[in-house]
Amino acid sequence: MGIPTVFITALPTIAQMVGANRIVRGVAITHPTGDPSLAAGDELALRVRILDRAIDMLTADVAPRTVWEIDG
């Protein structure tokens, strides 16, 4: 009955420990949905890819506390 939620975090083990179910591993603790080492256009493309992956996970049946990588 809940609202499907995807948690993007660089600390998936902690997310699992507290019971998050749909987890996408973020880039880094300090910038889960970005990468300052990339050129601006590439970074936006990465961010779109992360969110695309997150949407995929929202539409997937998952076991409790599942972690997906950005490129899976």
Added chain:
Amino acid sequence: MDRGAGMTVVHYLNQFFAGLGGEEAADHEPVRLDGPQGPGKALEAAGLHVDTTVACGDDRFALNEGDCLATLLGWIERADPDVVVCGPSFGSGRYGYACGVLARELGRRGTPVVAAMTPDSPGVLANEGAAYIVPTTANVAGMRDAVPLIASLASRLAAGAPVGTAEEEGYLPRGLRVNVRSAHRGADRAVDLVLAKLAGDVRTEIAPPTDRVSPPDPLADPAAALVALVTEAGCVPQGNPDRLPTRHANVWLRYPIADRLELAPEDYVSVHAGFDTTAANRDPDRLVPLDAARALVAAGRIGRIHDEFFTTTGVDTPVAVSTRMGQEIGAELRNAGIDAVILTGT
């Protein structure tokens, strides 16, 4: 051994175990009976003398919880028991719920109480850790194993004698932490745990609090979905107008983004005290990915982005506070008709 000597024991049963009837008697009003009934006789055999039995129909309790509780608690209070036993209710849902609720209310009033049921009974959740619950099998065949444990716990509670941990005693964990003095210092215990873990025996002295929620059903049609952005990364408008705490936050905030294509660094800032915000504050989309979310809307991948994003700082935040904030934000999202949430954490 007469462990029941001098103790006053009250026993709660449903209509079936009290001998009032089966499903046709499930609407039976609360009753008070002298002495042991049904399983109470097994408690007697285990040394626990039942003075008074109180019982109620399963449906009656479920549909009139307040009235039934008041009646039962009134009788129990007047009996002034040293201990109360609820059940065993085994795998019965309504009976288990009644046992769990009654035991919770007694536990909170300081009345020693033991219930017994399957670990997945709704009564365990309803009990909220307020009472000792002895795990049983789903059917009545487990009576023989459950009764000695119930009697042992109940007689010690009645006598004010010490009760060990859930692991030692075999009752269901109550979510309580108790200070104990150990003969071994922490470093020794930590090394012991590491060595045990290397040998494949994973143990902990303090189980982390967990809140197990089943994964909600997947999103059926993302292209039509209203998606909300939520973060614990401490993102707020520049100047932090509502003074979101940088740590120990016990509030969450929301800010309009309907007219925003991105979280521009001149407009937004992270005040989170738990990580180096330098990179994030050069582009707050690295924390709240609004620009990419807009791109997915433009591409028809998702329907719409909710007009507000929700934010707090998740640093030094007790789990209980996080849980409360999550429930509050969840209720807001529910009211807003949100179909899915993208949550970012640092």
